Amino acid sequence: MEKVVLRGHHLLCVHGFRGMGYSPAFVEKMRSVVEQIRDVDTDFPIQVIRGFDMTCQVCPHKGAVACEANEGSEEHVQTLDRNVIGHLGLQENQSYQKSELVALTREKVAPDDLDVLCAGCSWLPYGVCKEGIAQLRGKDIR
Numbered sequence: 486m487e488k489v490v491l492r493g494h495h496l497l498c499v500h501g502f503r504g505m506g507y508s509p510a511f512v513e514k515m516r517s518v519v520e521q522i523r524d525v526d527t528d529f530p531i532q533v534i535r536g537f538d539m540t541c542q543v544c545p546h547k548g549a550v551a552c553e554a555n556e557g558s559e560e561h562v563q564t565l566d567r568n569v570i571g572h573l574g575l576q577e578n579q580s581y582q583k584s585e586l587v588a589l590t591r592e593k594v595a596p597d598d599l600d601v602l603c604a605g606c607s608w609l610p611y612g613v614c615k616e617g618i619a620q621l622r623g624k625d626i627r
């Protein structure tokens with residue numbers, strides 16, 4: 486299995502993902518990561534970073550050194566990464582078991598926290614991210 490590396494804010498995106506994304510390749514990559522994370526029968530290490538991760542690598546908005554989704558997006562996504570890493574009490578570049586990251590998210594993130602943690606994200610108004618967090622808190626999965 487490919488080593489799983491996720492940027493901080495994608496630790497929340499994986500719970501809200503419903504098949505939307507920036508391109509077919511991005512959606513395919515995100516779907517494969519999400520399937521692994523939602524599979525209660527598997528556990529594996531995930532390295533948490535603030536910067537381009539395995540999904541950014543296939544994103545059409547990835548520039549040479551910065552996210553180019555829109556003006557200021559690099560700063561914005563780094564802020565989201567910091568928000569989530571800080572809220573979950575994680576250390577950048579450290580690896581954690583998937584089960585631990587999911588448990589921390591369930592324990593520490595309420596749906597309305599996304600208004601702060603994910604402020605300014607274009608996906609937030611769709612409501613699927615809050616729904617995903619609500620579902621995570623309502624069922625006992627790893």
Ligand code: SF4
Nearest residue numbers: 541544546547552554
């Ligand atoms: S929009 Fe930017 S941060 Fe988001 S996946 Fe694409 S390159 Fe990464």
